Amino acid sequence: MSRNPLLESHELPPFAEIQPEHVVPAIEELLAQNREIVEQLVEQARHETPSWASLAAPLEACNDRLSRAWSPISHLNGTMNNPALREAYEACLGKLSDYSTWLGQHEGLFNAWQALRDGPAWAELDEGQRRTVDNALRDFRLAGVDLPAEQKRRYGEIRSRLSALANTFSNQLLDATQAWHLDLASDSRLAGLPESALATLKANAEAKGQEGYRITLDFPSFFPVITYADDRELRREVYTAFVTRASDQGPNAGQFDNAPVMEEILALRHELAELLGFSTYADFSLATKMAESPDHVIAFLEDLAARAVPQAREEFAELEAYARDELGMIELAPWDVGFASEKLREARYDISEEQLRPYFPAPQVVDGLFRVVERLYGISFEEDREAPRYHADVRYFRIMEDGTPIAGFYLDLYAREGKRGGAWMDECRVRRLEGGDLQLPITYLTCNFTRPVGDRPALLTHDEVCTLFHEFGHGLHHMLTRQTVADISGINGVAWDAVELPSQFMENFCWEREGLDLIAGHVDTGEPLPVELLERLQAARNFQSAMGMVRQLELSLFDFRLHRELVNPTASDIQALLSDVRDRVAVVPRVPFNRFQNGFGHIFAGGYAAGYYSYKWAEVLSADAWSAFEEAGIFDPETGRRFRTEILERGGSRDAAELFRAFRGREPSVEPLLRHSGIRAA
Numbered sequence: 001m002s003r004n005p006l007l008e009s010h011e012l013p014p015f016a017e018i019q020p021e022h023v024v025p026a027i028e029e030l031l032a033q034n035r036e037i038v039e040q041l042v043e044q045a046r047h048e049t050p051s052w053a054s055l056a057a058p059l060e061a062c063n064d065r066l067s068r069a070w071s072p073i074s075h076l077n078g079t080m081n082n083p084a085l086r087e088a089y090e091a092c093l094g095k096l097s098d099y100s101t102w103l104g105q106h107e108g109l110f111n112a113w114q115a116l117r118d119g120p121a122w123a124e125l126d127e128g129q130r131r132t133v134d135n136a137l138r139d140f141r142l143a144g145v146d147l148p149a150e151q152k153r154r155y156g157e158i159r160s161r162l163s164a165l166a167n168t169f170s171n172q173l174l175d176a177t178q179a180w181h182l183d184l185a186s187d188s189r190l191a192g193l194p195e196s197a198l199a200t201l202k203a204n205a206e207a208k209g210q211e212g213y214r215i216t217l218d219f220p221s222f223f224p225v226i227t228y229a230d231d232r233e234l235r236r237e238v239y240t241a242f243v244t245r246a247s248d249q250g251p252n253a254g255q256f257d258n259a260p261v262m263e264e265i266l267a268l269r270h271e272l273a274e275l276l277g278f279s280t281y282a283d284f285s286l287a288t289k290m291a292e293s294p295d296h297v298i299a300f301l302e303d304l305a306a307r308a309v310p311q312a313r314e315e316f317a318e319l320e321a322y323a324r325d326e327l328g329m330i331e332l333a334p335w336d337v338g339f340a341s342e343k344l345r346e347a348r349y350d351i352s353e354e355q356l357r358p359y360f361p362a363p364q365v366v367d368g369l370f371r372v373v374e375r376l377y378g379i380s381f382e383e384d385r386e387a388p389r390y391h392a393d394v395r396y397f398r399i400m401e402d403g404t405p406i407a408g409f410y411l412d413l414y415a416r417e418g419k420r421g422g423a424w425m426d427e428c429r430v431r432r433l434e435g436g437d438l439q440l441p442i443t444y445l446t447c448n449f450t451r452p453v454g455d456r457p458a459l460l461t462h463d464e465v466c467t468l469f470h471e472f473g474h475g476l477h478h479m480l481t482r483q484t485v486a487d488i489s490g491i492n493g494v495a496w497d498a499v500e501l502p503s504q505f506m507e508n509f510c511w512e513r514e515g516l517d518l519i520a521g522h523v524d525t526g527e528p529l530p531v532e533l534l535e536r537l538q539a540a541r542n543f544q545s546a547m548g549m550v551r552q553l554e555l556s557l558f559d560f561r562l563h564r565e566l567v568n569p570t571a572s573d574i575q576a577l578l579s580d581v582r583d584r585v586a587v588v589p590r591v592p593f594n595r596f597q598n599g600f601g602h603i604f605a606g607g608y609a610a611g612y613y614s615y616k617w618a619e620v621l622s623a624d625a626w627s628a629f630e631e632a633g634i635f636d637p638e639t640g641r642r643f644r645t646e647i648l649e650r651g652g653s654r655d656a657a658e659l660f661r662a663f664r665g666r667e668p669s670v671e672p673l674l675r676h677s678g679i680r681a682a
Helices: 020-047 052-079 083-104 107-118 120-124 127-142 149-179 195-207 219-228 232-243 259-275 281-288 294-327 334-349 353-359 362-377 462-479 501-510 513-519 531-539 545-565 571-585 614-632 637-648 656-664 671-676
Strands: 181-184 213-216 380-383 395-401 404-414 424-429 432-434 437-439 442-449
Touching (some): 020 083, 020 107, 052 083, 052 107, 052 432, 083 127, 083 149, 107 120, 107 127, 181 195, 181 232, 195 213, 213 219, 219 232, 219 442, 232 334, 259 545, 281 545, 294 334, 294 545, 294 571, 294 614, 353 531, 362 380, 362 462, 404 462, 462 501, 501 614, 501 637, 545 571, 614 656
Antiparallel strands (some): 380 395, 395 404, 424 442
């Protein structure tokens, strides 16, 4: 192989040139170079007291080169998955894990950082550099630098295995999702589905050379069926396939079963925590978070549950009564809840997602998102149609300020085969200074919305609009940073239970007249959202909000207790714990074959292990932050400036609690969250 694009310096990843055969050689070469540089720096530190320029800066540079190569590989694996790329990606996971462990346990490197902390150069460091040094020393200890040799070796084995298991979990969930479909020759069983959903199912079939309609388990296909299909048996069939993915139940029982993967992940996490001197993985997880202790987290979640569960029970009783009296359903099954809820919402508020869709064509929503951000922060957006892209649907934009680019992002909105589900933001490039050159931050913003059909633009649900704003909030946190040290730039170094603050904050603009006037425009006429429709949307905002909150509390308590209470759990132990949590806080009906946990990628394949509570924790912060805008005006320039400078620009340079106090002028209060969520216990 003559040249390898992953080893070359590019402003943006050269996606068209990257082939699976480039992946392993590039990563191996970069890892070898990095190890050599580390040893040189350590040797140098033995002879002269380290400074930022002699230790931290060259380390950051070599790790950034590795990150710039791995970022497009990882992103393509999540968005353009195919067997050859998957094999190359997986071949690197162990190598990267081994390198990370080697780096984190390198006593010479640890001593060099400690010498920087204790030496004369410390006085010359700025706030962000000091934070970086302190975080590095903390992370060395969390990587087992103090452990005896045999325990260090075991730590490395565990880390490597956990990396492989997380990837296996994710792959099996993707494979299970794509393994099931239901082809229907006609639309006779699809009564109740809106035209947009029928068009999607028809396009699914056409893409596979089939007549009729194809239902898949991708969200844009699954959700309309479970929400609108009059055919109760069809809803049951699709629901069953969805909640049994990657498990021992359902239509593909045992084929992609994640149960053994979960068992091994949890056992290894507990062993890892004990190796490092923590009693549980929950304790280990909190070492880098805002929450003070596991008791603190449990008390927080149980306090919210005490306020929300009684109201959630009332809401469900109302739903049962409506389903019985108006829909003739004597008993609600899980596959009836979404259907009956949508019918009740329409009856009570005279509004549905389908009524709203024509007002949210995707191009208009994206343009409106940009206009909201422009008004908030005084920046602008320019599309670069010449930028390298990895799929025809993907667009690339630059963020401009005073005529100068300050950041960039890829926007990938639509579901497709080979793309994992959900919505996420990920780092492509991090803002950092090397020598006199500033590397601009670039991010990937990924969603899985319903694709456009024919020459019509995709029409988004209001919920999808909120999702886009949420992910863009993460993106702004990464892109508007003013930090120039990679480890505290953007979302790096931010406590995990505070990282959702900017994303949840952005969702609020999707509910306000001033925001929606910029976001919404009818697909045919361009007219804004009518006043009466907006009023009905706002009135319905807190429909079943307590039911929604207890669902989040169910997931948060399950995750945290799982990592606090179970040591070497079996699949049945995991199921029993989930059932216990549901007995305490859940209000919707359950079926014994539901294997939700087998698809809970956030905690088994993502970064939320013993941290899913972060969504609710950060929602307290975001609701309180939003209340400052409610008081001053949602586009108040001074409040927007303070949010940008005190929260978004600071990255991980200071403790998250300090940043919040600097913005709000006080400690966070839970009352705005309860008020915004319509929880009457407030």
